[in-house]
Ligand SMILES: *[C@@H]1O[C@H](CO)[C@@H](O)[C@H](O)[C@H]1NC(C)=O
Ligand SMILES: *[C@@H]1O[C@H](CO)[C@@H](O)[C@H](O)[C@H]1NC(C)=O
Ligand SMILES: *[C@@H]1O[C@H](CO)[C@@H](O)[C@H](O)[C@H]1NC(C)=O
Ligand SMILES: *[C@@H]1O[C@H](CO)[C@@H](O)[C@H](O)[C@H]1NC(C)=O
Ligand SMILES: *[C@@H]1O[C@H](CO)[C@@H](O)[C@H](O)[C@H]1NC(C)=O
Ligand SMILES: *[C@@H]1O[C@H](CO)[C@@H](O)[C@H](O)[C@H]1NC(C)=O
Ligand SMILES: *[C@@H]1O[C@H](CO)[C@@H](O)[C@H](O)[C@H]1NC(C)=O
Ligand SMILES: *[C@@H]1O[C@H](CO)[C@@H](O)[C@H](O)[C@H]1NC(C)=O
Ligand SMILES: *[C@@H]1O[C@H](CO)[C@@H](O)[C@H](O)[C@H]1NC(C)=O
Ligand SMILES: *[C@@H]1O[C@H](CO)[C@@H](O)[C@H](O)[C@H]1NC(C)=O
Ligand SMILES: *[C@@H]1O[C@H](CO)[C@@H](O)[C@H](O)[C@H]1NC(C)=O
């Protein structure tokens with residue numbers, strides 16, 4: 001039982017080190033269509049009507065160690081994160097350039113105001129495609145389906161085709177939340193609307209904590225959490241399943257970045273997310289955690305509301321692949337705000353670009369059509385991704401579980417030694433004791 005106080009001291013010590021070495025709170029300031037009012041108002045109106053949304057969030061600290069987030073639908077849903085130090089600069093947005101949809105013009109559309117800050121690191125996550133496939137074998141395995149399904153079983157949509165409604169874009173300044181929402185009538189151009197939608201609901205964090213909704217992930221002041229939801233979407237096939245194609249781009253101002261990695265951490269504790277014992281961290285620069293971004297999720301999505309163990313299904317990810325300059329994914333990247341932030345360095349050798357598919361579903365879960373709903377939560381942030389420590393309850397349970405048998409063995413051992421010693425001193429020997437035993441007794445005598 002002496003193990004408890006030491007464990008507690010250890011946990012307290014690690015909490016304290018966490019508190020003292022980190023930025024725990026940031027001030028957030030959010031702008032939608034930033035700087036747009038400075039341009040000809042027809043430009044702003046067109047941007048809003050075209051669903052060209054840009055949200056800028058500045059997450060500043062007292063030491064001017066700031067994170068700048070750009071969330072945009074231009075060319076596809078994208079999240080760009082820049083970390084700056086030394087001065088309190090803001091990003092500025094050139095809307096004439098942003099709306100040209102012209103590579104040579106969008107270039108340089110997003111820059112910092114003077115005095116120019118040090119840009120220590122920048123990275124971005126872009127959702128390039130929505131994959132829909134007819135999983136006739138109910139494998140829920142994207143790799144298998146890529147090999148076994150012919151083209152007619154796929155419906156692959158570029159996210160650049162989607163129209164994002166801005167009429168109902170509400171940036172809640174008190175919670176720093178906003179939603180990119182695309183309704184299916186503009187998305188698939190049929191008359192069967194069924195009120196379907198695809199949405200990304202972002203929540204920019206300013207402190208450390210734990211989300212109240214399943215999968216109840218821990219969060220830190222360096223990140224943004226989001227929910228991706230496909231609701232009431234009319235599927236193309238009876239056995240439709242969905243997947244996202246995601247590209248992650250990383251550029252450090254130090255020497256060439258290392259390759260990215262996707263790390264899976266297992267835990268024995270599912271206290272916060274029942275039935276889920278894993279967390280996945282896609283690290284953009286894993287060799288140097290102090291200049292790395294992360295993209296984190298638990299391998300679980302939900303097929304209806306409310307979220308619970310009964311409505312949970314699996315999320316799988318493919319291996320990382322390089323994004324080649326001439327690939328079709330490169331073409332999509334070239335039209336997003338990434339080009340406005342990375343400029344010509346987007347395609348130079350120092351910038352690392354990797355893609356993966358993230359797919360939803362489990363064999364026998366009834367496919368998408370069972371509930372016409374899929375929801376997945378993930379987070380994008382800077383630094384070391386938050387990790388669940390084993391909770392006190394679990395430590396006590398394990399200690400009790402391990403401690404009791406150990407105690408019984410020790411007490412039992414001592415008891416039998418004492419008994420043996422007593423027996424020996426009484427000179428008693430069982431009549432039918434084996435010869436080896438008897439020899440041993442004779443020798444030691
Ligand atoms: C804004 O642009 C429109 C069309 O390009 C033009 O007709 C209008 O005169 C411009 N307004 C101002 C105030 O420059
Ligand atoms: C720059 O950002 C700060 C908040 O961090 C804000 O108070 C200030 O008004 C911004 N400056 C400009 C020119 O937008
Ligand atoms: C808005 O969309 C229309 C049609 O898609 C296009 O012709 C126009 O150039 C776009 N306007 C801007 C400012 O991007
Ligand atoms: C993009 O803009 C440049 C510079 O104005 C122009 O030369 C070029 O033709 C444009 N390209 C397209 C595809 O519109
Ligand atoms: C594609 O698959 C469908 C259904 O499995 C089948 O009916 C069709 O003939 C296939 N087409 C080709 C070109 O193989
Ligand atoms: C912002 O969120 C808070 C908390 O959820 C809510 O009480 C408030 O009504 C929201 N404000 C707007 C403008 O939606
Ligand atoms: C997206 O829009 C649809 C249709 O207006 C609506 O039913 C749905 O609730 C919206 N999604 C989110 C996350 O706001
Ligand atoms: C949608 O409805 C319009 C008339 O309301 C009709 O002309 C059009 O053909 C329909 N489109 C589809 C894809 O059914
Ligand atoms: C779509 O939503 C409207 C209003 O919320 C509702 O009246 C209508 O019945 C819905 N349509 C379907 C097909 O669910
Ligand atoms: C993307 O942009 C780069 C740089 O402008 C260019 O070299 C490349 O060919 C473009 N890729 C595609 C597929 O358009
Ligand atoms: C899901 O959508 C399909 C096709 O649009 C419809 O037939 C089915 O009833 C829907 N399922 C549920 C549970 O609403």
Ligand SMILES: *[C@@H]1O[C@H](CO)[C@@H](O)[C@H](O)[C@H]1NC(C)=O
Nearest residue numbers: 022023065220222382383384
């Ligand atoms: C959060 O970001 C700051 C730099 O802005 C970094 O020093 C800190 O280590 C990050 N926090 C975590 C938990 O990685």
